[in-house]
Amino acid sequence: MPVVLYHPEYGAYAFDADHPFSPLRIEMVLDLLHEAGVPVELVAPESATQDELATVHDSAYLGAVADVSRSPADPRFEYGLGTQDNPMKAGMDLGAARIAGGTLTGARMIAEGKASKVLQMGGGLHHARAALASGFCLFNDLAIAIRDLTSRGLHVAYLDVDVHHGDGVQSIFFDDDHVLTLSLHESGEYLFPGSGWTHELGRGMGRGFKLNVPLEPFTEGDNYLEVLDMVAQPALEYFRPDVLVVQAGADAHFADPLADLLLTTQTYEALFRRILTYADRFSAGRLLLTLGGGYSLEATPRIWTILYLVLFGYPIFENLPAAWIERWRKELGPDPPRTLHDPPHPYETIPRREEINRHNRLMAQRLLDAVSMLWL
Numbered sequence: 190m191p192v193v194l195y196h197p198e199y200g201a202y203a204f205d206a207d208h209p210f211s212p213l214r215i216e217m218v219l220d221l222l223h224e225a226g227v228p229v230e231l232v233a234p235e236s237a238t239q240d241e242l243a244t245v246h247d248s249a250y251l252g253a254v255a256d257v258s259r260s261p262a263d264p265r266f267e268y269g270l271g272t273q274d275n276p277m278k279a280g281m282d283l284g285a286a287r288i289a290g291g292t293l294t295g296a297r298m299i300a301e302g303k304a305s306k307v308l309q310m311g312g313g314l315h316h317a318r319a320a321l322a323s324g325f326c327l328f329n330d331l332a333i334a335i336r337d338l339t340s341r342g343l344h345v346a347y348l349d350v351d352v353h354h355g356d357g358v359q360s361i362f363f364d365d366d367h368v369l370t371l372s373l374h375e376s377g378e379y380l381f382p383g384s385g386w387t388h389e390l391g392r393g394m395g396r397g398f399k400l401n402v403p404l405e406p407f408t409e410g411d412n413y414l415e416v417l418d419m420v421a422q423p424a425l426e427y428f429r430p431d432v433l434v435v436q437a438g439a440d441a442h443f444a445d446p447l448a449d450l451l452l453t454t455q456t457y458e459a460l461f462r463r464i465l466t467y468a469d470r471f472s473a474g475r476l477l478l479t480l481g482g483g484y485s486l487e488a489t490p491r492i493w494t495i496l497y498l499v500l501f502g503y504p505i506f507e508n509l510p511a512a513w514i515e516r517w518r519k520e521l522g523p524d525p526p527r528t529l530h531d532p533p534h535p536y537e538t539i540p541r542r543e544e545i546n547r548h549n550r551l552m553a554q555r556l557l558d559a560v561s562m563l564w565l
């Protein structure tokens with residue numbers, strides 16, 4: 190059975206009440222599974238220690254995070270701490286260390302053969318750098334978990350389907366040939382963090398192991414899945430990872446307020462099924478999934494509920510329990526969803542459809558052409 194990691198202290202990783210990175214998103218998933226009568230067994234991880242955090246983060250940065258978490262009124266802008274994106278609250282470092290500990294626990298369970306599939310019910314803080322908080326991310330739980338795996342000699346493929354480029358993970362392993370990173374995201378021309386181009390292929394030994402597909406705004410689900418297959422299949426076939434790590438952000442959904450892609454919950458279901466197939470075909474079933482971005486409270490809990498159901502092989506129930514809709518009425522908005530999946534044709538037709546599809550295929554092909562020279 191897959192293992193699900195969660196600790197109530199994850200909720201301490203919260204910004205201001207109106208900040209989009211809300212711990213309510215995960216509470217809503219767990220509550221929806223509960224109301225729908227789906228069995229959920231959670232494993233509570235330890236916090237990451239300072240030594241474990243220091244496998245990725247600079248010690249001066251860790252000191253600054255501790256200082257600002259004690260006195261949030263004294264920001265440290267040189268480390269991105271206390272900025273508009275990363276406002277700091279007392280005790281935030283405890284929540285962030287607990288989340289990092291969760292993702293790390295998942296990696297260790299897989300490396301030690303105690304589990305082959307793990308879902309970390311949080312984390313995916315893919316923008317954090319070695320010495321910089323960025324894009325709502327304080328500690329890079331993904332990089333800490335991946336470093337633990339590579340320190341054991343394992344090869345890790347990292348797939349990032351968050352709508353934003355996974356720049357933090359990419360930069361931390363930019364010259365490492367033990368880590369293949371593949372990020373699909375809305376083009377940096379239009380969206381934070383502004384990076385993730387096809388020419389960012391890695392450096393030194395890592396060259397050819399960092400892959401990016403920047404997608405046009407208004408990319409739809411079918412085209413997204415087509416482009417993902419174009420790149421992920423040959424990349425995983427070539428790299429043959431020991432473990433597949435996936436950041437399963439939900440902000441490529443059409444309802445997301447921060448981005449412009451048009452995935453539906455149906456697309457996400459197909460995407461999660463593909464990810465399981467990739468793991469079974471290319472990493473002997475070893476799969477570590479984290480959550481990530483996803484800022485529509487109406488869509489994100491439904492997407493991650495689908496992730497849970499697909500991972501465990503439970504049937505996808507359709508009608509949302511009335512008690513759940515009632516309890517989260519404020520978060521779900523004036524016209525709450527009634528079903529787990531989106532209604533048919535949930536957004537307006539896009540006039541430039543064929544042009545967008547062609548552009549995305551061209552990006553994927555350009556990337557494949559560039560790396561095929563390096564994969565000989």
Ligand SMILES: [Zn+2]
Nearest residue numbers: 351352353482
């Ligand atoms: Zn994101």
